Amino acid sequence: MTATLPTAADPPSGATGHPLPVRRPPGGLGVRPPAPARPLVRFRSSRPDLLLCGALLLAILLVQGWNITGFPTLSDDEGTYLAQAWAVQQGDGLAHYTYWYDHPPLGWIQLAGLTYLPSLFVPESMTVAPMRFSMLAVSAASAVLIYVLARRLWLPRWAAGLAMALFGLSPLSVVLQREIFLDNLAVMWMLLAFCCAASPSRHLWHLFASGLAAATAVLTKETMLVVLPALLVTMWRHSHRDTRKFAVTGAVTACVLIGLSYPLYALLNNELLPGAGHVSLIDGITYQMSRPGSGFILTPGTGSHGVFTSWLYYDTVLPLGGLAGAVLLLAAHRWSVTGRALAGPALAAVILALVAMRPSGYLPAMYVIQALPFLALVLAGGAAGVTHAVLRRRRGPGESRVLVTGRRALIGVLAASAALYVLPRWYEGDRTALTADANAPYRQAAAWLGSEVDDPAHTRVLVDDALWLDAVHHGFEPGPGAIWFYKADLDPAVTRTLPHGWRDIDYVVSSPTVRRDAADLPTVRAALEHSTVVAVFGAGEDRIEIRRTDRESGS
Numbered sequence: 001m002t003a004t005l006p007t008a009a010d011p012p013s014g015a016t017g018h019p020l021p022v023r024r025p026p027g028g029l030g031v032r033p034p035a036p037a038r039p040l041v042r043f044r045s046s047r048p049d050l051l052l053c054g055a056l057l058l059a060i061l062l063v064q065g066w067n068i069t070g071f072p073t074l075s076d077d078e079g080t081y082l083a084q085a086w087a088v089q090q091g092d093g094l095a096h097y098t099y100w101y102d103h104p105p106l107g108w109i110q111l112a113g114l115t116y117l118p119s120l121f122v123p124e125s126m127t128v129a130p131m132r133f134s135m136l137a138v139s140a141a142s143a144v145l146i147y148v149l150a151r152r153l154w155l156p157r158w159a160a161g162l163a164m165a166l167f168g169l170s171p172l173s174v175v176l177q178r179e180i181f182l183d184n185l186a187v188m189w190m191l192l193a194f195c196c197a198a199s200p201s202r203h204l205w206h207l208f209a210s211g212l213a214a215a216t217a218v219l220t221k222e223t224m225l226v227v228l229p230a231l232l233v234t235m236w237r238h239s240h241r242d243t244r245k246f247a248v249t250g251a252v253t254a255c256v257l258i259g260l261s262y263p264l265y266a267l268l269n270n271e272l273l274p275g276a277g278h279v280s281l282i283d284g285i286t287y288q289m290s291r292p293g294s295g296f297i298l299t300p301g302t303g304s305h306g307v308f309t310s311w312l313y314y315d316t317v318l319p320l321g322g323l324a325g326a327v328l329l330l331a332a333h334r335w336s337v338t339g340r341a342l343a344g345p346a347l348a349a350v351i352l353a354l355v356a357m358r359p360s361g362y363l364p365a366m367y368v369i370q371a372l373p374f375l376a377l378v379l380a381g382g383a384a385g386v387t388h389a390v391l392r393r394r395r396g397p398g399e400s401r402v403l404v405t406g407r408r409a410l411i412g413v414l415a416a417s418a419a420l421y422v423l424p425r426w427y428e429g430d431r432t433a434l435t436a437d438a439n440a441p442y443r444q445a446a447a448w449l450g451s452e453v454d455d456p457a458h459t460r461v462l463v464d465d466a467l468w469l470d471a472v473h474h475g476f477e478p479g480p481g482a483i484w485f486y487k488a489d490l491d492p493a494v495t496r497t498l499p500h501g502w503r504d505i506d507y508v509v510s511s512p513t514v515r516r517d518a519a520d521l522p523t524v525r526a527a528l529e530h531s532t533v534v535a536v537f538g539a540g541e542d543r544i545e546i547r548r549t550d551r552e553s554g555s
Contacts, residue, residue, distance in 0.1 A: 057168075106219040
C-alpha cells in the first residue's frame, strides 16, 4: 500500500482522479476539508510528516522497549501463544499439545515468523521475556498506521501526531503492547484495513486490500469481528460514489472468502462438527461462548469491574476521554466534518465498549487493546475539532482583535491544563514500566530448574504456561516431561501418560496461576497437597515455589 496524505488544500479524489466537491455545513465543528488546489502528497515525500512521525516512533519504541523483560509480569496467555509459535517453528503442527480450536492459528503463525530469526541464532532465547522484543515491530507498524490513518481522515498534522502519541505512550498502551498478545497483531491488521479503506486515491484495489486485511485481523483474533461494521462505514464514506457498491461488495467478498478458510480447514480435517475421539471447531466456539460471565463492568466486586479498574489505574484519559469523544462525534456526525470523517473509528470504539459492558460476557484484561487505536483517533480528532471551531472561526464585523486573541489564549489554557493533568499521571505509570522488575521470581525459578534438577530428561514437572518454554530449553522433555499444569487433568493425551495421577509427577512449580486454578484440577491439587517446598522465589501472593512431590504420602 502506498500511504498518501492530504495537504492543507487537497480534497478527496474520485476513482478517475478528479476531485469531488465537498459540502461544508455552516458552523460545523471539525477540520474543514480544503478546496481543490494541489495534488495529493505522498507520505514518503512529505518531510514534515516524516520527521514528526519518525520522532514520535523513536520515542514510542524507546519507552516500550526499555525494561520490556522486567515489566509487566509474565502472563499465561503470553506463554501459551509463544509455545504454540514454537511448535509451528519446530514443525510439530499448530500447537505443542492437541490443537482444539480455541483461537484461529494465524496469530501464533505470525508470531512464529516474528521470532524465527532470534530463535535460530540464539535458541535458548525462545522464552517469553526475551521474545517480547518481537512485539516492538508490531507496535512500530501500528503506530505508523495510526498516523497515516489520522491524516487520511483529514486530521491536521499536529492532531495526527497527538493520536500517535496517545496510542503509543499511554501507560495502558505501554504495559499491554509489550506483551505477546494476539490482540496486538490483530490491531495492526485492522488499522491497515482502515488505512486502505480511507485511501484518498480511491482505487478499487484499496478496497479489496482492506477486505483482505480485515479478514487477516479476524483470523488473528476472532473478536475483531465486532469492528467490521465500523470498517464498512469507513469504506462506504470514502469510496467513490460511481463505483461504491461494486468496490464495497468486492471488499466484503474478499473478507468473507478469506475468513471461510478457517472452517474449511476444520472441515478438511474432519474437525468441524463435534464427534467422539476428536476436537471440533464447533466445540471450541461453544466453549468460548459459554465461558462464565464476569459481571457488569460498573458493578463493584465483579470480575469485569476489576479489569476495568486495572485499566483506569494506568490511564483514565484515553479510555474515558476517548469513549466520550466517540459518543459526541457520532452524535454530531451530521453537522460536524470531523464527526463524518471519524465516524468509522468512533463507531468502532462505541461497539467495543458496548460489547465490554455485557453483563453475561467474559472480559479479559487484554480486551482494551482492540479499542486503544480508535480511542486515540477520536480523542485527537475531538481536540482538532474544538481547536478549529475556536481558532478558525471568521472574525465578525464587530469583533475586536482582543476577542480573537482571547480565543487563542483560551485554547492555550485548555491545552496547558490538559497537559498538566495528563503528563504527571503518565509519567508515574510509564516510570513504573521502565523501572519495576516484576519477573525476577520467574527468572530465578527457571534458573533453579536448569541447575538443580539432576536428570531433567527423565523428570516430570508441572509448570504454568509462562515457564513451559524455559523448562524445555533446560532439557525437560516437551509434553511428557514439562507439562502445562492444566493439561494433566484436561488433555486425555497427557492424562494417559500419568496412569498413577500425581504420583507420576516429580516437581510442581507453584506460581500464582497454578495455585489459583488448582481448585478445579484434581491432579494438580493433589500434587500440591502431597509435596514439600524446596525453593521459594519472591514473597507474598506473587511468590513462586518449587515443590517436590512425596510419592509415598497420601492414599
